[in-house]
Amino acid sequence: MNVSVIGTGYVGATTSAALAELGHQVIGVDVDQKKVGMLNAGRLPFYEEGLETLMQALLKKGALAFTTDLARAVTGSDILFLTVGTPSQADGSANLRDLEQAVRQIGRALNGHKIIVSKSTVPVGTGERVKAWLQEEVTKRGLSIPFDVVSNPEFLREGKALHDALHPERIVIGCESDKARAMMTKLYQGMQTDFCYTTVRDAEMIKYASNSFLATKISFMNELARLCEQTDTSISKVAHGMGLDSRIGSQFLRAGIGYGGSCFPKDVEALLHLARENGVPLRLLDAVATVNREQSGWFLQKVRTALGTLSGKQIALLGLTFKPGTDDIREAPALKLIPVLLAAGAQITAYDPKGMEAVGRLHPKVRCAKDAYAALDGADAALLLTEWPEFLKLDFARVIGSMRKALFFDGRNALDGAKMRSYGFTYDGVGERGTA
Numbered sequence: 001m002n003v004s005v006i007g008t009g010y011v012g013a014t015t016s017a018a019l020a021e022l023g024h025q026v027i028g029v030d031v032d033q034k035k036v037g038m039l040n041a042g043r044l045p046f047y048e049e050g051l052e053t054l055m056q057a058l059l060k061k062g063a064l065a066f067t068t069d070l071a072r073a074v075t076g077s078d079i080l081f082l083t084v085g086t087p088s089q090a091d092g093s094a095n096l097r098d099l100e101q102a103v104r105q106i107g108r109a110l111n112g113h114k115i116i117v118s119k120s121t122v123p124v125g126t127g128e129r130v131k132a133w134l135q136e137e138v139t140k141r142g143l144s145i146p147f148d149v150v151s152n153p154e155f156l157r158e159g160k161a162l163h164d165a166l167h168p169e170r171i172v173i174g175c176e177s178d179k180a181r182a183m184m185t186k187l188y189q190g191m192q193t194d195f196c197y198t199t200v201r202d203a204e205m206i207k208y209a210s211n212s213f214l215a216t217k218i219s220f221m222n223e224l225a226r227l228c229e230q231t232d233t234s235i236s237k238v239a240h241g242m243g244l245d246s247r248i249g250s251q252f253l254r255a256g257i258g259y260g261g262s263c264f265p266k267d268v269e270a271l272l273h274l275a276r277e278n279g280v281p282l283r284l285l286d287a288v289a290t291v292n293r294e295q296s297g298w299f300l301q302k303v304r305t306a307l308g309t310l311s312g313k314q315i316a317l318l319g320l321t322f323k324p325g326t327d328d329i330r331e332a333p334a335l336k337l338i339p340v341l342l343a344a345g346a347q348i349t350a351y352d353p354k355g356m357e358a359v360g361r362l363h364p365k366v367r368c369a370k371d372a373y374a375a376l377d378g379a380d381a382a383l384l385l386t387e388w389p390e391f392l393k394l395d396f397a398r399v400i401g402s403m404r405k406a407l408f409f410d411g412r413n414a415l416d417g418a419k420m421r422s423y424g425f426t427y428d429g430v431g432e433r434g435t436a
């Protein structure tokens with residue numbers, strides 16, 4: 001099938017490559033000429049495991065191409081995916097400006113029946129707005145062209161985006177006609193997974209509900225971790241014991257310094273906004289967001305207490321990205337901690353395998369070290385903020401000799417506490433026994 005993917009961010013670039021790999025002819029569209037040039041040259045503007053290599057192979061094969069010419073892409077396609085950004089506005093609602101612009105342009109170029117598929121995370125009811133925008137543009141041209149609007153949310157994780165796009169655990173298709181259902185089924189033919197057919201509105205809600213539920217699991221554990229510290233219990237042992245129950249599931253029970261990234265915080269706020277608009281307060285989800293906002297501050301308070309004051313102290317930050325395996329620092333807990341540390345008069349040395357450049361640009365006062373050892377050299381305290389595998393393999397006997405004070409705060413419970421103490425560190429995790 002001929003497919004266009006409009007918007008070439010994480011979701012768009014990954015979707016384009018995955019669909020081309022499935023055997024379709026794919027055109028990725030973006031308004032940014034520079035980005036399109038880069039992509040056509042086989043370079044990704046962000047880091048995502050395996051994606052660049054696959055993209056290069058698909059470009060070479062002629063199965064994938066990128067363009068700024070949306071009208072031409074529309075004319076030559078049977079299915080059009082919308083993967084533009086829907087960032088949060090001040091009130092938590094999703095900004096649909098880019099989406100509307102893309103949809104109206106499609107409407108102006110429509111030349112026969114097409115399926116317009118929304119993969120962008122959008123509030124419930126957006127499918128109907130997309131339909132209205134398209135209809136308006138087509139009517140303006142004095143034409144009557146049939147089309148179908150489908151919601152097919154994406155559940156891919158950054159760092160594992162390609163794997164998730166090629167091997168999804170489920171494919172949710174919200175559609176309202178047999179023709180759309182048949183075409184979407186054909187598009188994904190060959191993917192061995194569960195298909196969930198719903199209305200467009202249900203599909204839109206499934207995406208928000210899924211991310212909000214995962215965020216709820218994390219905030220539940222993060223809040224419980226605070227109680228574990230006061231009751232001589234270990235949150236990771238508790239999580240393990242809970243996770244053996246298949247009704248609970250073992251994933252997303254890791255306590256830490258809060259969830260970040262481009263999805264969870266934004267989607268939780270958007271669902272809360274939708275709830276307020278509809279007069280149905282989601283009190284539980286409200287608390288999920290509050291716990292998450294507090295978590296990094298709660299963690300920093302432990303550092304402040306141990307050091308007496310942060311003023312004049314050298315703090316080493318290990319990890320800056322919102323999770324390992326990505327260069328993305330959007331909504332990363334590190335970005336909440338850095339301004340507070342600087343305002344309190346601390347000096348920060350930091351190291352992250354992928355996130356240094358972006359943080360350095362935002363916070364020129366943060367000293368970017370060449371590796372973890374250099375960041376830890378002379379530090380009064382080390383704060384592990386992202387559980388990059390290379391931090392787990394550090395030579396801690398060497399580290400302890402280079403630090404001014406052997407204080408280690410593990411914001412992800414990534415290291416073995418007993419082992420760290422055996423090196424001589426005063427080691428503190430999140431919600432672990434003996435850290436109160």
Ligand code: UDX
Binds near residue numbers: 157255257
């Ligand atoms: C998420 C969803 O997983 C994905 O399905 C959706 O489409 C987009 O949002 P992503 O943002 O890439 O993906 O990250 P994810 O791996 O889900 O982690 C989100 C945040 O939660 C990270 O900051 C991570 O560190 C944190 N997290 C995750 C925890 O603190 N504890 C956990 O147990 C799991």
